[in-house]
Amino acid sequence: MAAPCNLSGSCIPSLFKKYLMALTGFVMVGFVLVHMMGNLQMFRGPDAINQYAHFLKTLPGALLWGMRGFLIVAIGVHVWMAILLTKENRAARPQGYLKQAVVRATWASRTMGLSGSLLLFFIVFHVLHFTTRVIFPEYQMEDYYTILEGDVVFNVYQMVVDSFSKPWVTGFYLFAMGALCLHLSHAVWSMFQTLGWTNKRTRPMLKGLARVYGWVIFIGFVVVPLGVISRILPPMMGDEEVIILSIEAEPFDSESL
Amino acid sequence: MKLFLKIWRQPNAAAVGAFEDYVLDNISPDASFLEMLDQLNEQLITQGKEGVAFDHDCREGICGMCSLTINGIAHGPRRATTTCQLHMRHFRDGETVTIEPFRARPFPVLRDLVVDRSAFDKIIQSGGFISVRTGSAPEANQTLVAKPDADRAMDAAECIGCGACVAACKNASAMLFVSAKIVHLNTLPQGAPEKNRRLLNMVKTMDEAGFGNCSNYGECEAVCPKGIPLDFIGQLNREWAVAKMKDIVSGVE
Amino acid sequence: MRLDAQIPSGPLADKWDNHRFSVKLVNPANRRKYHVIVVGSGLAGGAAAATLAEQGYNVSCFCYQDSPRRAHSIAAQGGVNAAKNYPNDGDSIRRLFYDTIKGGDFRAREANVYRLAQVSVNIIDQCVAQGVPFAREYSGYLDNRSFGGAQVSRTFYARGQTGQQLLLGAYSSLSRQIGLGTVKMYNRHEMLDVVIVDGHAKGIITRHLVTGAIEAWSADAVILATGGYGNVFYLSTNAQGCNVTAAYRSFKRGAGFANPCYTQIHPTCIPQHGEDQSKLTLMSESLRNDGRVWVPKKIEDCPLDPKMVPEEARDYFLERKYPSFGNLAPRDISSRAAKEACDSGRSIAPGGQGVYLDFADAIQRLGQKAIAERYGNLFEMYECITGENAYERPMKIYPAVHYTMGGLWVDYNLMSNVPGLFVLGEANFSDHGANRLGASALMQGLADGYFVLPATLPNYLAEVGANRPSLEVAPFKAAIEAVKERTARFLSIGGKRSARSFHVELGKIMWEKCGMARSKQSLEEALQEIPALREAFWKELCVPGTGESLNMELERAGRVADFLEFGELLCRDALAREESCGGHFRVEYQTDDGEALRNDEAFAHVAVWEHKGDAALPERHQEPLVYEAVKFSTRSYK
Structure with missing residues (x-):
């Protein structure tokens, strides 16, 4: 019965696939937390975030690319497993029900594929947007460089503020963060369950933790665009009027933020 | 009571099935769901038509032979209840009730609402036992079993093998069924020597049968007539990793 | 008809040992030459098929259900008796033997019953080794309880699902052999006839319940473990599929049917609710430990709400008639007393079939919590079926057909008068006489399947040799036609x-x-x-x-x-x-x-x-x- 081993993965034990799913998920769960903390540097002022970004960019190449590679592999494996598992799951019920009620499964758990696909699309967009900056080529212009402690560094702060001043970008970002929240609120406890680190007592706690984690990450990420919209994070340069407006709204003092 | 029934009819495994509508009147609220179907069949037979085929036997919720997905829920709307123990008082007069077979690739429909669940037997045959020959057993009280372990094993052993977990799972996964047998046998000291072998073989057979994967939805636990908890899947996952590791390092067989 | 019970000579306690020594054996290398058909996969059939396959015989096992795990042994609730005497309360093989003979009203064979008591001890060992999760004490030792009015605690149990757990044990052993290829399992096959060739049972005819194919199977011996015939009463606690066909077809082919009139009626079942009812559900007998059985004294009080019937207007008929045993009187006596009460017009359920089983006193004495701890699952089951809350309203109960002691006649070797046709479990008549004690059916099924048949069958096989007939011989052709x-x-x-x-x-x-x-x-x-x-x-x-x-x-x-x-x-x-x-x-x-x-x-x-x-x-x-x-x-x- 066993199918020959090939890329379709039917030779890989189902639980092994699930383990890979959980372990790579674990990597990303950790990554989003670190990423979120990094983003919050925005509120410490342009210099803080720019310095943080500069620090990351100037890490030794091997380390930087090692980490990036690790993340890319994690995402790749996660997606690959998701595709294999989904294909198998669909094949396991060739004829569906006319009527299928949901008794206990959460909306989050039933939409993991959808939220995951959305997140994959978002990640690609996000990298093209902020890392390679090909979506808005102007970010590659000289205007977006600034001087920090004598070094010419990229002005991440300005890029973020300018980006989130575009309503569709902010809208998409908020939507994607919603998907992330949803994804995490099932993923985090599901990961523990798949790895078998649950029991009768810890399962409800982990389910609670997953929800809390999802919301923490969501809030941590969305405060940045919200800050931009509400001018808590004002632009650094450009339009005089904007600066005046923002001063009127709140005194510009990055330290106090 | 009067009910409008929408029932899956399929003459045999190879045929194409379809839903048929029936109206049934004078149903006693004290009748069980299967007795309601008996009543329908009586009506059909007196008209010279073939009755609706459905699996059933003990009608007291223990043999696991009855199935049916009723209004989209395996074993119907009442929690911790098999279809045979479900009574008509839990339905409204004039309600439309949709009745479908348990759906999964490893559970092909044989006729109408009857499905073939022998994939479950195959899983048990690959490892769901303790290899003891009749006559070779030691004195029963020689091996002590701590009460919590005995109770946990019993919680798991209550599984009736009805397949509702598979039917309810969006992925048609059999993990709850397999985990119940694993927890039953692996928790007892008698089951310890073959622990890893049992686990690897049963999971392998489960995979080969074409069940889906566990996505931790929890629908299985919700419809299980015996309340087998999701925690058992956790234990299965944990012990499988250990077994697989041992298999890779030194080989299990 | 030749009825030689083949009871071995010697003192009662030595008969089984002597017999096992005197029977012929089949050499391990020759066993695979023999084919054995087992019909039924319950405690007796499943245990026999697994054990014979372990010994090296070629076994084919048939059941009408979709899996051998569904046989109706699964529905037994109470427990399984064994003369282990773990509680040190005076039990012994001899006492279990005596209780069974006496409980059977002196209508069972001494030698068979004594053997049953002897092997009861091995059954528990076997089941524990298979992983049957019997109830245990905190120390880790096996727990026992007294059951069905027995004076000693000799009943082993797994919550209220002992039959299920024992069957799953036998099923797991059987599954192991199926996996090894030594047992060929035929699910959804119903036996419709037995085939007799030259006076010996040499095969069966089955119908494949899915394809409708009618097929013949030949073997060196045929073993029937096809259960009882309680469904002749239509409403019983048996499963829907339980039937007498295999036994009755064998009867028509020459096997003697023994004591068909011995049927057991269980006193505590949920009464019939209406004409469309298909089955009666048993409520564990243990309920009578705390419940009091009554009907109103006056016929006109019967339709009233039970709470409106004052104490002095109630007839606690079991307590009245049997002051020393009261509500714990044996099954047949309690059942008959309930029938008498209802026949006198004082039934409390429509259709003239129902008496109250009232827990009000026990709840007042012990509190609802204590009662819920003891019987919670039963009260839930009652609520599930009747929609009534038995904590507030007395349960309605009525006797129902539960077990049949009669069956095909067998000798000490469990062989019927047709050579080569063996009959095990409820399908035979052998061990319970005219009445079966609680927790003894599981014991008998497993004794027959695990220990008795595997010791007696080789004697027959060795005598006749391995020569199963071809399916082309006339008797097969005639039977299939x-x-x-x-x-x-x-x-x-x-x-x-x-x-x-x-x-x-x-x-x-x-x-x-x-x-x-x-x-x-x-x-x-x-x-x-x-x-x-x-x-x-x-x-x-x-x-x-x-x-x-x-x-x-x-x-x-x-x-x-x-x-x-x-x-x-x-x-x-x-x-x-x-x-x-x-x-x-x-x-x-x-x-x-x-x-x-x-x-x-x-x-x-x-x-x-x-x-x-x-x-x-x-x-x-x-x-x-x-x-x-x-x-x-x-x-x-x-």
Whole structure:
């Protein structure tokens, strides 16, 4: 019965696939937390975030690319497993029900594929947007460089503020963060369950933790665009009027933020 | 009571099935769901038509032979209840009730609402036992079993093998069924020597049968007539990793 | 008919040992040359198939369910007896033996029952080793309880699902052998005939319930473990599929049917709710430990809310009639007392079938919490079925057919009078006499399957040698043709009535005329009515569909057809047994205060019926029961 081993993965034990799913998920769960903390540097002022970004960019190449590679592999494996598992799951019920009620499964758990696909699309967009900056080529212009402690560094702060001043970008970002929240609120406890680190007592706690984690990450990420919209994070340069407006709204003092 | 029934009819495994509508009147609220179907069949037979085929036997919720997905829920709307123990008082007069077979690739429909669940037997045959020959057993009280372990094993052993977990799972996964047998046998000291072998073989057979994967939805636990908890899947996952590791390092067989 | 019980010589306690030494064996290398058919996969069949395969025989096992795990042994709740004497309360093999003989009202064979008590000990060892999660104490030792009014605690149990757990144990052993390829399992196959070649049982005919294929199977021996015939009453606690076909077809091929009139009625079942009911559900007997059984004294109080019936207007009839045992009186006595109360017009349920089982006193004394701890799951089950809360309203209960002690006649080797045809478990008649004790059915099924048959079958096999006939020999061809013809006949009657409607009608006759209390008159009436019903069946039956597909009406028609003949045999046996004993109560034979009156001089024998052709009446033979170790005594529960 066993199918020959090939890329379709039917030779890989189902639980092994699930383990890979959980372990790579674990990597990303950790990554989003670190990423979120990094983003919050925005509120410490342009210099803080720019310095943080500069620090990351100037890490030794091997380390930087090692980490990036690790993340890319994690995402790749996660997606690959998701595709294999989904294909198998669909094949396991060739004829569906006319009527299928949901008794206990959460909306989050039933939409993991959808939220995951959305997140994959978002990640690609996000990298093209902020890392390679090909979506808005102007970010590659000289205007977006600034001087920090004598070094010419990229002005991440300005890029973020300018980006989130575009309503569709902010809208998409908020939507994607919603998907992330949803994804995490099932993923985090599901990961523990798949790895078998649950029991009768810890399962409800982990389910609670997953929800809390999802919301923490969501809030941590969305405060940045919200800050931009509400001018808590004002632009650094450009339009005089904007600066005046923002001063009127709140005194510009990055330290106090 | 009067009910409008929408029932899956399929003459045999190879045929194409379809839903048929029936109206049934004078149903006693004290009748069980299967007795309601008996009543329908009586009506059909007196008209010279073939009755609706459905699996059933003990009608007291223990043999696991009855199935049916009723209004989209395996074993119907009442929690911790098999279809045979479900009574008509839990339905409204004039309600439309949709009745479908348990759906999964490893559970092909044989006729109408009857499905073939022998994939479950195959899983048990690959490892769901303790290899003891009749006559070779030691004195029963020689091996002590701590009460919590005995109770946990019993919680798991209550599984009736009805397949509702598979039917309810969006992925048609059999993990709850397999985990119940694993927890039953692996928790007892008698089951310890073959622990890893049992686990690897049963999971392998489960995979080969074409069940889906566990996505931790929890629908299985919700419809299980015996309340087998999701925690058992956790234990299965944990012990499988250990077994697989041992298999890779030194080989299990 | 030759009825040699083959009881070994020697003292009772040594008979089994002596016998095992004296029987012929089959060399391990030769065992694979023998093919054995096992029909039924319950405790007896599953255990036998697994054990024989372990020994090296080629086994084919058949069951009508979709999996061997579904056999009706699974529904037994209470427990399994064994003479382990772990509680040190005076139990012994001899006491279990004596209790079983006495409980069976001195109508069972001494040697068989003693062997049963002996191997009971091994059963527990075997089951524990298989992983049966019996209840345990905190120390880790096995727990025991007293069951069914026994004076010692010898019952091992796994919550309220002992039968399920024991069956899953046997099923796991069987599954292991199936996986190893030593047992070929045929699910959804129903045995429709046994094939006799040169006087020996050498095969069976089955119908594949999915494809409708009618096939022949040949073997060196045929083992029937096909359960009891309680469904002849239509409503019983048996599973829907339980039937007498395999046993009855064997009877028609020459096997003797012993004591069909011994049927056990269980006192605590949920009463019938209406005409469409298909099954009665048993509530554990343990409820009688704390519940009080009553009906109103006056007929006019019966329709009232039970709370409105004052204490002095209630008749606690078991406590009144049996002051020392009260509500714990044995099954047959409690059942009959409930029937008497209802027959006097004081039934509290519509249809004249129901008495109260009231927990109000116990709840007042111990608190609802304590009662919920003891019986919570039963109260839930009751609520699930009836929609009533038994904490607030007394339960309604009524007796129902539960087990049948009669069955195919077998000798000490469990072989019927047809050589090569062995019968195990509830399907045989052997160990329970006229009444079975609680927690003894599981014991007998497993004893037969794990320990008795595997020791006695080789003797037969060694004698006849491995020479199973080809399927081309005449008896196989004739049998397969007969089955095909019968199937075609069901399909061609073209009447208007369903098989179920006949079954319901037969059940009513059986329950009213041959149920808890039987009389010459009622039995003679039944013997008139059943043939008339049978005639109507063959004229008015309607079986839609074809024989070449899954056709549940066709299956039912075959089973009902056999019940319609077998019911008559049962009544005939009840009529011939002019005494009251155990589960057989003849109103003409009772003491002045209404207790069963046995007639040991005339009826201390096994009645064995021989089929004499469809046109003739069956002939009644006797196997005398000789008691050497025990003396006759009268049960008294006053």
